[in-house]
Amino acid sequence: MKPLRNLRLEDIDLSDIEFWTAPIEEREGAFATLREEDPVRFFEERIPEGIPIPKGPGYWAVTRHAHILEASRNPEVFCSGKGATSVIDLPAEMNEFFGGMINMDDPRHGKQRRIISRGFTPRSLGRVEADIDRRAAAIVDRVIEKGECDFVTEIAAPLPLEIICDMMGIPESQSEFVFERSNRILGLGDPDYNPIGENPIAAAMTSGAELAALMREMADARRKKPTDDMTSALIHATGDEDVLTDAELASFFVLLVVAGNETTRNAISHGMKALHDHPDQRRIWAADFEGVAETAVEEIVRWASPVIYMRRTATRDTTLGDKTIRAGDKLALWYASANRDEDVFERPFDFDVRRTPNEHVGFGGPGPHFCLGANLARREIRVMFRQIFERLPDLEITGEPERLASNFVHGIKRMPCQFTPGRRAA
Ligand code: HEM
DSSP states (O other): OOOOOOSOGGGOOTTOHHHHHSOHHHHHHHHHHHHHHOSEEEEOOOOOTTOOSOOOOOEEEEOOHHHHHHHHHOTTTEESSSSOSSSSOOOGGGHHHHOOGGGOOTTHHHHHHHHHHGGGSHHHHHHHHHHHHHHHHHHHHHHHTTSEEEIIIIIITHHHHHHHHHHHTOOGGGHHHHHHHHHHHHTTTOTTTSOTTSOHHHHHHHHHHHHHHHHHHHHHHHHHSOOSSHHHHHHSOSTTOOOOOHHHHHHHHHHHHHHHHHHHHHHHHHHHHHHHHOHHHHHHHHHTHHHHHHHHHHHHHHHHOSBOOEEEEESSOEEETTEEEOTTOEEEEOHHHHTTOTTTSSSTTSOOTTOSSOOOOTTOOSSTTSOTTHHHHHHHHHHHHHHHHHHOTTOEEOSOOEEOOOSSBOOEEEOEEEOOOOOOOO
């Protein structure tokens, strides 16, 4: 892919939704210009049509890898707990369901992260591994005889969702409900998920409340009768461990559904598109799947950059690059831009399944908020591609991906594919 440098610095407006629906080459070109000419640049905010909240004071766009690392390593100065991790502040009433630990600072963040980490130990993940293999095989079983399907909704999306449901102990009958509600929350600006005219904040609030209610019901049931799942582990303590309150459990669940679902789905979808567009790389991986898998998975996450940015807020006056940042200023850390930074990556616009080193920030920068699900996501991506390479080896993408209109989630909504029909394994 070749970035298109058709916008001058003054013409770049990261707050314009049209910027995010323009061809990807144009977007990449604009970020290259920002990195080169003004790597910490101030932008006005724009409130998307139909969202009834006041316009904020603007934000600094941080586009270089080195500055993103600097901000991530200094959470006391660049914090997560003020306003939101999106440029637009969350209305106070939304914090009830969306104020999970991603929006917290120490000591609250550390306390919650310690409790929740109990669900992500190598031992807990070991238990999930067999589920990942079984679920991925079943997903391919469901499409293999058809010879064609929608890659996103039928192959990439089900795995992360089913795994989160397995981990939390959510019955299969509820997974469609969880899927639909998480789409509504993350597709905030996209008319496919939130019809024009409907207040998207209200729709997201309703979805958050519905997911929280499901969690409360499950917590109640487990208080009466503990089970062998993460929900039970987070509300029952052993020894002097802390537990999550019902409200914390609910917002954690909303965070998990939102953070763990779409991200992994989009990594798998972008990964498949990249392999389709780079047959040489596909051949390299196919020739030695296990040998190449580790670097290929990292490259897929770098390439996809499913989380485009996360916001921080300055807690005091400081500097970043050549800019003076005032206490209270917002900063958008553009992880997607850092993942193409020419100072860090050789040939950043090449998709290279053997790329080493690969210091991408797809899972966030080094700091307290580094993705808690990174190892789980890596595993899911690897297992899904193993299934594809083994059982759908000639899978081709047959139409242009339909992109999500969002500056936050690098999403693909639909992407048709074809393959030689095969036989179900089970
Ligand atoms: C390819 C897939 C994924 C990507 C690209 C991704 C990306 C990220 C990023 C960029 C952050 C950092 C947020 C920040 O800077 O403030 C993050 C945090 C987080 N992620 Fe992931 N994620 C993925 C998969 C998952 C999965 C599968 C789970 C769990 C099932 C998960 C759970 C979390 C949680 C709980 C946090 C918050 C950590 C904290 O604030 O301490 N993620 N993720």
